[in-house]
Amino acid sequence: MSRQPTVAPPRLPPAQDLAIHVLGNGTRQSDEFLKGVISHVQRHRLNWHLTHAIPQILEQLLLSAEPSLGGLRRPVAVIGFLTDPQLLRVLRSVRLPVVTCSMGTPDLPGLARVLPDDQGIGQMAARFLLAQGFRHFALWGRPLPGRTARFDAFRRTLAAAGTATTCRSFIPAADRKLDEDFLSFTGISPGPLAVFCHQDHDAAFVREFCFNLGLGVPGQVAILGVDDDPGICLRSEPFLSSVALPWNSLGRRAAEILHARLSGAEVASLTQLPPLRVVARASTGRVPSPDRLVEKIRRLIDQHPGRQWTLAAMAATVGNSPRTVQRRLHAAGMDLRRQLLNRRIDAAEELLAANHHTIDQVRERCGFNSRQAFYQAFKARHGCGPADWRSRSVG
Incomplete structure (x- = not known):
């Protein structure tokens, strides 16, 4: 060793x-x-x-x-x-x-x-965009020499997800047909393109670039940056999503x-x-499911992550049988428990970062039945428990 x-x-x-x-x-x-x-x-x-x-x-x-x-x-x-x-x-x-x-x-x-950690940044960005329903991706920016780990990890995470995806890199200064190439790439998939940018200033550039090409954000192109710089992210229209760093x-x-x-x-x-978390804003609006039932379930989880959503409880709420719900979710590539767990962790991150509630209050509001389950969920995503994550986030 x-x-x-x-x-x-x-x-x-x-x-x-x-x-x-x-x-x-x-x-x-x-x-x-x-x-x-x-x-x-x-x-x-x-x-x-x-x-x-x-x-x-x-x-x-x-x-x-x-x-x-x-x-x-x-x-x-x-x-x-x-x-x-x-x-x-x-x-x-x-x-x-x-x-x-x-x-x-x-x-x-x-x-x-x-x-x-560049590798952690790339992994977090890819997992977030996949969870939002994107399957068509672009990487934007020129990493510094020896700093390709961020984009490399993003690609590896897409490959490990087990879903069919497309991904291409764009380096503005090196692409003489940038407008033509970008427009062509956005048109090869029926779904919107998600662009992961090396930094926030790259994301702001992509926003202006899309505006000049007549491409809607996030309708046709979603944009995710890195650094969560409010001077950049909150001055864009729409506001830019970004990976926050500690x-x-x-x-x-x-x-x-x-x-x-x-x-x-x-x-x-x-x-x-x-990295701390993805601060989701309007530039990465979720891709709606073509299945109205699946989309209704996703909205219920988003709005009420703290509820104890069993398959039977969800089926009763949406007015379908558990078997029908299970079949439709499976066809959409969605796992109810995984979707619920991810949304609960997202909600917990938001509350912990605001720093207005105790760890136990956050745990209860987000639907975790035990301290051990809450700790293990955070440990799996961030490599540390919620208390340590809050310390890294708010100092």
Whole structure:
């Protein structure tokens, strides 16, 4: 079994107050990351002096022989969004401890990376869109070098679903006949096309692209992004669905890793955290079933996930025999128990993220009869229980 690469601890000068420079990028994700860092510092009462760093000034300070520059102290470590290649070269040359959450940062000696799990993002996106009834898919965007895991996992999840699907990649800058190719691909299936975009800004571009081509969203094209950036998702018409990432938890984890390293411990060179959930909005409206009975059952589950829906109870509610309901659901490729469980977890995620109810209150409102069943359902989807998931989600 191969050993996880580690980053060796640095040698620190004695200090009462450690100057830690934080690199941001002016986004909501950056703000949440910083909140996570501050949370760890306050919880452990660390003697860290956090300073917002500007890459150019930080570079000058690191190359200077002086202990400070313009009142800014030379840092003992750097944490945050490291995207400037020149600054990265300088940091490597001075051998400063660095923990970054930038997805494009290469795996380099002495650098610890804390990143969202691309494979988990792709799996979550594919499962969500399949559950919405889509069978016709496109991937949009150009992943950074070495960052294809998100789309690769999406394709693998489609293949493992056991249903007939189509999927094609679109890279705008590399496709000279983009308009023609996209329109042609949307027309090969009787159902709408679901486009999974590498990031939210790609999703916003696809929305405008579809508008210019006269394609309705979500009627003809559904769009799903990644990051859940309200500055993008809530400024689009319709609002964009997106995979939410745990930036607060990434900040806390990055601070934990830097804390350990400054304390003399070796740390893993790469740590990955799973995505939180799909925040469903109007851009991914569910594909209606052509069977009115099946569609009625889906609406009942959506509206009342907390009810104890047995096959007999559902049959009585829709005015059909259990055998008829079972046969029609099977023909539509729908399993009542699986559909109900997925909707209950979705509802629980919404309540937990709002942070207004206790774990038990959420469990009861969403129809889970026991704490063990609730825990196991969350564990199966997210790899952790509801309490840990809430902690990752809201900090």
